[in-house]
Amino acid sequence: MSGGAKLPVRVAEVVQVNDLIKRFRFVTRDGSPMPAFSGGSHTVVEMDDHGTRRLNPYSIMSDPADSSGYEISVRRDDVGRGGSLYLHNHVTPGMEMVISHPVNLFPLDTRAKKYLMFAGGIGITPFLSQIAQLSHHGGRFELHYSARSRALGAYMDRLTAAHPDRVHCYFDEEDQRIDLPRILANQPIGTHLYVCGPKGMINWVLDTARAAGWPEPALHHEEFLAPPVGDAFTVQLAATGKTITVAPAQSLLEAIEAAGVDAPYLCRGGACGQCETRVIACDGTIQHNDHWLTDEDRAEGQKIMPCVSRFAGKHLSIDR
Amino acid sequence: MSLDFTPQFDGFFRNETFRDDFTYRNSPQNIRRFAFPFDRDDYMYSVNMEPHTPGRPGSVFEHTFDVDEHYVSEMIDRAKVLAQDPLRCQSLPHMTLAGWDLLELIMESKARDYPQWFSLEKDGNRWRWINRPMGIDQTFTFLDESTLPYGPFEYITRQTQGDFSLQDERDGTLWMDAGMITSQADWSLDFDIGMNFHEWHAPVPLAHEMGVFDRALKFLLKLQHGAPVRRYNWTMTVNPLLDTAPETYPEWGHMRTLPTQENMGHMMHLRVELQGLFRLPRSNAIAFSIRCYLAKFEELVTVPKWGRRLHRVVRDIHPDVAAYKGFLRNRDAMVEWLSKYDDGKPTSPGWWPDDEE
Numbered sequence: 273m274s275g276g277a278k279l280p281v282r283v284a285e286v287v288q289v290n291d292l293i294k295r296f297r298f299v300t301r302d303g304s305p306m307p308a309f310s311g312g313s314h315t316v317v318e319m320d321d322h323g324t325r326r327l328n329p330y331s332i333m334s335d336p337a338d339s340s341g342y343e344i345s346v347r348r349d350d351v352g353r354g355g356s357l358y359l360h361n362h363v364t365p366g367m368e369m370v371i372s373h374p375v376n377l378f379p380l381d382t383r384a385k386k387y388l389m390f391a392g393g394i395g396i397t398p399f400l401s402q403i404a405q406l407s408h409h410g411g412r413f414e415l416h417y418s419a420r421s422r423a424l425g426a427y428m429d430r431l432t433a434a435h436p437d438r439v440h441c442y443f444d445e446e447d448q449r450i451d452l453p454r455i456l457a458n459q460p461i462g463t464h465l466y467v468c469g470p471k472g473m474i475n476w477v478l479d480t481a482r483a484a485g486w487p488e489p490a491l492h493h494e495e496f497l498a499p500p501v502g503d504a505f506t507v508q509l510a511a512t513g514k515t516i517t518v519a520p521a522q523s524l525l526e527a528i529e530a531a532g533v534d535a536p537y538l539c540r541g542g543a544c545g546q547c548e549t550r551v552i553a554c555d556g557t558i559q560h561n562d563h564w565l566t567d568e569d570r571a572e573g574q575k576i577m578p579c580v581s582r583f584a585g586k587h588l589s590i591d592r
Numbered sequence: 593m594s595l596d597f598t599p600q601f602d603g604f605f606r607n608e609t610f611r612d613d614f615t616y617r618n619s620p621q622n623i624r625r626f627a628f629p630f631d632r633d634d635y636m637y638s639v640n641m642e643p644h645t646p647g648r649p650g651s652v653f654e655h656t657f658d659v660d661e662h663y664v665s666e667m668i669d670r671a672k673v674l675a676q677d678p679l680r681c682q683s684l685p686h687m688t689l690a691g692w693d694l695l696e697l698i699m700e701s702k703a704r705d706y707p708q709w710f711s712l713e714k715d716g717n718r719w720r721w722i723n724r725p726m727g728i729d730q731t732f733t734f735l736d737e738s739t740l741p742y743g744p745f746e747y748i749t750r751q752t753q754g755d756f757s758l759q760d761e762r763d764g765t766l767w768m769d770a771g772m773i774t775s776q777a778d779w780s781l782d783f784d785i786g787m788n789f790h791e792w793h794a795p796v797p798l799a800h801e802m803g804v805f806d807r808a809l810k811f812l813l814k815l816q817h818g819a820p821v822r823r824y825n826w827t828m829t830v831n832p833l834l835d836t837a838p839e840t841y842p843e844w845g846h847m848r849t850l851p852t853q854e855n856m857g858h859m860m861h862l863r864v865e866l867q868g869l870f871r872l873p874r875s876n877a878i879a880f881s882i883r884c885y886l887a888k889f890e891e892l893v894t895v896p897k898w899g900r901r902l903h904r905v906v907r908d909i910h911p912d913v914a915a916y917k918g919f920l921r922n923r924d925a926m927v928e929w930l931s932k933y934d935d936g937k938p939t940s941p942g943w944w945p946d947d948e949e
């Protein structure tokens with residue numbers, strides 16, 4: 273089965289965290305424990321949005337030691353493709369849903385002497401489960417968390433109450449900035465850096481660390497891409513003999529699935545590599561939007577990641 | 593503290609040896625459930641992985657961790673190996689959580705699949721584990737190492753057939769950072785520990801050129817919790833030695849000169865590894881189980897399909913593969929002995945014995 277093992281769950285709780293963010297708690301339908309997971313994991317939530325199948329990845333923010341349920345926090349995106357709006361507007365306690373087993377593309381390196389974390393906005397969610405895990409095992413960490421305003425700084429209160437000396441908060445509205453060069457200069461050898469947030473923040477943190485001489489294996493980031501909206505395009509599925517049209521707000525992967533073709537996937541956000549598909553013929557331009565393929569892969573033009581990438585041109589045929 | 597156990601053979605478990613007088617053998621019913629690894633009449637390296645889902649009842653695929661008639665004697669043999677060489681079990685400090693993950697996976701699986709032999713009771717993190725074949729009744733605190741006689745990894749793998757290694761995932765590859773290796777086909781944990789996936793596979797011939805390891809690693813990095821996979825590997829071993837380690841080569845290496853046409857059926861063993869790969873939930877590490885099954889040639893040829901097929905596989909194998917697996921010097925003699933059991937008839941596809949046999 274593509275997408276891996278599934279967990280049938282019930283929505284136990286929905287909490288409005290602030291103007292933009294809601295928190296959802298999932299429990300098993302039969303009351304048994306949820307599978308254990310590692311801090312930084314995500315789950316793919318399956319949604320039936322009035323006939324449109326949506327599968328979006330969300331970091332699990334709850335304590336990995338708590339096997340009674342998983343919690344995710346979802347930021348409402350009013351101009352996105354609709355997954356967050358569906359969760360905000362239609363998902364209520366008691367509903368039965370299906371989510372994937374946890375997958376971790378942002379794991380803690382358990383050899384690290386210290387964990388230096390940078391979160392921007394909703395990018396705080398993987399750090400919440402990581403910090404819970406580290407708290408149980410006595411791991412050292414330091415979190416720098418920036419949000420637009422105090423009102424939108426989700427979970428800042430609980431973090432600063434639990435870890436007053438380790439959590440540092442910053443607010444764009446108050447012109448507070450992370451003093452990155454100074455923070456990077458003050459870390460012990462063996463520190464690993466983790467960053468999750470907007471693309472600009474990730475690039476800034478990683479580039480600054482690299483320029484300061486941080487070793488590449490000590491730098492970790494996670495960014496899930498929503499499949500970008502674009503022009504409609506037509507694709508030939510050579511293995512199954514079908515020709516499909518991908519709608520503007522639909523991903524190629526979703527269009528393949530809508531045609532009844534089973535295709536592999538995991539994260540659906542351009543990060544994990546599971547959906548990699550061979551290109552058989554291409555007369556046009558593949559718009560590679562993933563983090564998976566290397567520059568050499570893209571130059572060769574033999575592969576496409578259907579979860580986030582699109583096409584413009586005369587003809588595209590893929591091995592699916 | 594140590595793991596004191598009182599073996600309970602109970603009529604099902606065989607009391608036998610894998611050293612000295614070599615009393616190991618398979619009962620007739622155990623031969624027919626042997627993990628025969630050839631699904632066709634020839635062999636070449638491949639990734640050959642499939643989902644590790646419950647398989648044919650009675651077969652080695654029926655349960656997550658197969659427990660068979662050799663269980664108790666294998667655990668006694670492991671304890672002897674560890675008493676002589678404690679470095680056969682090692683776990684780097686950052687792998688303790690992965691050890692707990694494995695302990696939980698094995699205890700839950702065995703208690704579910706073999707309730708007549710194993711039980712696990714949980715009261716929060718206070719657990720009681722009963723292993724009746726080994727005479728063990730242990731109450732301990734999950735995630736608290738001080739409540740077990742060994743670390744969690746060594747504790748549970750002293751009670752589980754097969755070798756185990758734990759792979760940490762980082763920097764886009766896997767690192768062998770823990771292992772319990774006492775029934776291995778001539779490789780050393782003490783040498784390999786801390787190596788990454790390509791480093792520890794470096795000695796394997798041909799497969800690198802075929803891209804097997806690049807593909808296998810890519811596959812493994814996407815391995816998901818709740819969706820384990822398995823594959824077969826195999827070699828040949830003279831005498832039923834579980835422990836064929838480089839460290840003890842002087843003790844067993846010379847045995848490879850002993851086979852003759854007269855003793856081949858009794859002395860030569862097909863050694864099959866049923867390898868399982870499990871993503872572990874709390875640590876995100878990958879557990880690799882390497883379960884060794886041994887069968888004498890004279891046992892295997894009691895299944896006519898296997899006799900025909902084994903002859904053809906050994907006869908036609910690439911010499912580099914035979915050399916790496918350590919049986920090139922005996923290959924011609926093995927083919928001569930096996931040829932008596934190959935009448936040239938076609939064989940059916942797949943591993944299993946034919947029903948009418």
